[in-house]
Amino acid sequence: MTMKTPVLQMKGVTKSFGGLRALIDVDLELYPDEILAIVGDNGAGKSTLIKVLTGIYQADSGTTELNGQPANIKSRQDSLEVGIATVYQDLGLVDTLSAAPNIFLGDEPKKKILGLPFIDNEKMRRDAEEILHTKVGVALPNPDEPIRDYSGGQRQAVAIARAVRANDIHVLVMDEPTAALGPEETKNTLELIKTVRGRGTPIILISHNLDHVFSVADRVQVMRGGMRAGVVEAAKSNKQEVLGLIVGSELQEAS
Ligand SMILES: Nc1ncnc2c1ncn2[C@@H]1O[C@H](COP(=O)(O)OP(=O)(O)O)[C@@H](O)[C@H]1O
Numbered sequence: 692m693t694m695k696t697p698v699l700q701m702k703g704v705t706k707s708f709g710g711l712r713a714l715i716d717v718d719l720e721l722y723p724d725e726i727l728a729i730v731g732d733n734g735a736g737k738s739t740l741i742k743v744l745t746g747i748y749q750a751d752s753g754t755t756e757l758n759g760q761p762a763n764i765k766s767r768q769d770s771l772e773v774g775i776a777t778v779y780q781d782l783g784l785v786d787t788l789s790a791a792p793n794i795f796l797g798d799e800p801k802k803k804i805l806g807l808p809f810i811d812n813e814k815m816r817r818d819a820e821e822i823l824h825t826k827v828g829v830a831l832p833n834p835d836e837p838i839r840d841y842s843g844g845q846r847q848a849v850a851i852a853r854a855v856r857a858n859d860i861h862v863l864v865m866d867e868p869t870a871a872l873g874p875e876e877t878k879n880t881l882e883l884i885k886t887v888r889g890r891g892t893p894i895i896l897i898s899h900n901l902d903h904v905f906s907v908a909d910r911v912q913v914m915r916g917g918m919r920a921g922v923v924e925a926a927k928s929n930k931q932e933v934l935g936l937i938v939g940s941e942l943q944e945a946s
């Protein structure tokens with residue numbers, strides 16, 4: 692096991708919806724430079740755990756620490772302010788805009804002309820290219836093109852660049868990023884995820900495709916029935932062991 696301090700540590704997180712116990716005493720550790728996959732059946736508690744982390748839900752009990760400091764996350768805005776960025780499945784991009792305005796949406800760099808604020812398009816474009824280059828490791832072929840003409844992988848790159856744009860992002864959460872993609876785009880997106888991790892942003896990846904999980908993840912946290920059923924190191928585990936943890940029984944011997 693690694694002896695590093697976790698970037699992110701959740702302890703004893705419990706959350707009920709009425710009588711339904713969606714999370715029961717769940718822990719999570721995310722270490723620097725790693726991709727942690729969260730897997731589990733439908734209803735296992737993956738999304739609820741992430742929604743507690745990103746401030747969409749309030750836990751009934753439990754704590755979250757970032758770099759050893761308690762983080763009091765009560766809203767989406769709080770989670771962004773402490774450096775947790777999320778790329779949702781639908782990416783939330785504006786198809787009619789090109790890459791740079793999508794990356795800076797709602798927070799465009801401004802310049803003043805005759806005392807009036809205008810979007811500084813040149814700076815926005817330069818900064819967007821810089822972020823794509825340094826943090827995501829891609830150059831877009833035609834930065835002026837509306838992103839509706841982009842491939843699935845290029846759209847992911849823009850969504851990730853937007854998420855990690857701020858300098859003080861500590862954690863990137865990706866919810867089922869490959870769910871709606873074809874094989875080629877899936878491959879590109881998995882490469883992208885590894886590049887982003889390699890550039891210094893640790894990632895929590897929610898996925899129920901174990902092939903994808905094992906091709907990128909360093910560790911795999913299995914959720915079952917609202918609990919953490921286990922955590923394995925990908926290099927020392929396999930799909931069959933993880934499946935056993937997901938369903939809660941040792942599987943019959945199979946190839
Ligand atoms: N807003 C909600 N209200 C009531 N029940 C919910 C809500 N969100 C999730 N649940 C329930 O909590 C459990 C865990 O759900 P979820 O975290 O979405 O699982 P997963 O993402 O692993 O499929 C499920 O039984 C689900 O029906």
Ligand SMILES: [Mg+2]
Pocket residue numbers: 737738739
């Ligand atoms: Mg879910």
